[in-house]
Amino acid sequence: MWSKLYPLLRQSLFCLPAETSHHLAIDAFAALGALPFNGGVSKGARAVQLMGLTFPNRVGLAAGLDKDARAAxxxxxxxxxxxxxxxxxxxxxxxxxxxxxxxIPPAGAMVNRMGFNSEGLSAMVRRLEGIRSRNRLRDTLLGVNLGKNKDTPVQEAHRDYVRGLEAVYPYADYVTLNLSSPNTPGLRTLQSPEALRELLTAVLDARERVGRGRTKPVVVKIAPDLVAEDLDAIAAVVSTLRIDGIIATNTTITRPGVDECWQQEAGGLSGPPLLPLSLATVRGIRERLGPSVPIIGVGGISSSDDARAMFAAGADLVQVYTGFIYRGPILVHELARV
Ligand SMILES: Cc1cc2nc3c(=O)[nH]c(=O)nc-3n(C[C@H](O)[C@H](O)[C@H](O)COP(=O)(O)O)c2cc1C
Known part of the structure; x- marks a missing residue:
């Protein structure tokens, strides 16, 4: 059905400004979620055990599309x-x-500088309560991705992540610490060794307090623009503190594979031009961490071959965002069968 329907839908959606289409799509997904027959969809045969969780298949939706949990x-x-x-x-x-x-249709890509537009934790918690009480996700797992407010000084960022963890912990299957958005000033400096250690220690202490015996995975989302020494340092901290996993990567501040005019547009680039960078990051972090730490590979995946390359680079699961915008739900089914 989607292979015929989505290209038509996309044609109409792409006539509108990108953010208008985004809101329409979220409304449509929210409406789909309210239909009585949803949830029985086949998620493919290849369930994987990872971080103590059972993922019904190896493909997930990356953060940022459903920022306020309206359409999960x-x-x-x-x-x-x-x-x-x-x-x-x-x-x-x-x-x-x-x-x-x-x-950027010629490249199947996007540039965004959304800057963490968010309804905040109270609204998120209300929605998560609703999702858990309706129990309609079936076996799909729910991750919650945390950030810091723009006005919170970077030195106090750990407090925002701790507040986030405390609030969403009862509802999330796993929690992601987003330290890699290029659109919040200073955020990426939290990937430096001292800042990372301080932040992760505070968050893991908070998990100990709120977990009451049930330890849920905490994963860290990193940038594709890190150099070898950055990866060394991140791998060392992640191993020492026993972080449950890595999501690699967020969008890039570089502009490979797109017209020069995009150099002037601030923000993060996503979609196929990002793939070589995300693959290199996954490969680099896998080499440093060895086989035991789970890695979720994201960045530029828009076909089964891309997903295969991501698994070959060392990812255990993949996520998509931009490929999903361009290719629609058919991509999810393709990737679930890889
Ligand atoms: C419009 C847009 C908004 C995004 N917002 C977030 C976000 O809030 N948090 C986050 O961790 N990543 C965010 N991302 C990054 C994606 O989750 C993903 O890591 C990145 O786009 C690379 O994957 P892709 O090439 O499949 O899009 C956003 C990406 C886009 C395109």
Missing amino acids: EGLAALGFGHVEVGTVTPLPQPGNPQPRLFR
Whole structure:
């Protein structure tokens, strides 16, 4: 059905400004989630055990599409094995001025500088309560991706992540610490060894406090623009503190594979031009961490071959965002069969 329907839908959606289409799509996915027959969708045969969880397949939705958890049930019904909602910030904030989301169709890519537009933790928790009480995700797992408010000084960032963890912990299957968005000033400096150690220690202490015997995975999402020494340091901290996994990668601040005019547009680039960088990051972090630490590979995946390359680089699961915008739900089914 989707192979015929989505190209038509996309044609109409792509006539509208990118952010308008985004809101329409979220409304549509939310409506799909409310339909009585959703949730019975086949998620493919290849369930995987990872981080103490059972993922019904190896393909997930990357963070940023459903920032406020409005449509997780509808997205689950499209066949995703896991859906990551957020990034949520402790307090509501509007994000950057519009326009802040741009399509680059010749490259199947996007540039965004959304800047963590978020309804904040209280709204997120209300929605998560609803999702858990309705119990319509079936076996799709729910990740919650945490960030910091723009006005929180970087030196105090750990407090925002701790607040986030405490609030969403009862509802999330796993929690992601987003330290790699290029659109919040200073955020990426949290990937440096001292800052990372301080932040992760605070978050893991908080997990100990709120977990009451049930330890849920905490994973760290990293950038594709890190150099070898950065990866060395991250791998060392992650191993020492026994972080449950890595998500690699977020969008890139570089501009490979797109017209020169995109150099002038601030923000992060996603989609196929990102793939070589995300593959190199996954490979690099896998080499350093060895086989035992789970890695979720994301960045530029828009075909089964891309997913195979990501698994070959060392990923255990994959996530998609931009490929899903360009190719629609058919991509989820293709990737679930890889
Ligand atoms: C419009 C947009 C918004 C995003 N927002 C977030 C976000 O809030 N948190 C986050 O961790 N990643 C965010 N991302 C990054 C994606 O989750 C993903 O890591 C990145 O886009 C690379 O994957 P892709 O090439 O499949 O899109 C966003 C990406 C896009 C395109």
